[in-house]
Amino acid sequence: MWMPVSQMWTNYLNPENMKGLSAFSMLLAMLGNGLMLPRALLIRDFMWFTGSVWATLFYGYGNIACLYFLNIISKEFFLSATVGLISWIG
Numbered sequence: 001m002w003m004p005v006s007q008m009w010t011n012y013l014n015p016e017n018m019k020g021l022s023a024f025s026m027l028l029a030m031l032g033n034g035l036m037l038p039r040a041l042l043i044r045d046f047m048w049f050t051g052s053v054w055a056t057l058f059y060g061y062g063n064i065a066c067l068y069f070l071n072i073i074s075k076e077f078f079l080s081a082t083v084g085l086i087s088w089i090g
Contacts, residue, residue, distance in 0.1 A: 004059035008066055015070050023064060023073045027081055030060020034088050061085055
């Protein structure tokens with residue numbers, strides 16, 4: 001559960017680690033976990049919902065934000081990921 005936080009902290013301390021990270025794989029992680037949110041709500045599984053929200057926001061979107069703030073991905077990629085996430089959760 002704490003892996004995304006430690007990964008973001010490591011990337012903050014050593015931004016060179018981010019250059020090998022694939023923005024597309026982070027986008028897929030965000031999408032995959034985000035797609036589990038309606039299922040968790042449907043079956044009313046709070047633990048599944050908590051894990052999906054955590055992974056969507058921290059593992060997927062958090063790493064995409066780190067990639068953007070370190071100027072590794074384009075503004076368009078970051079904005080499209082942000083709009084997609086907000087529209088899906090909204």
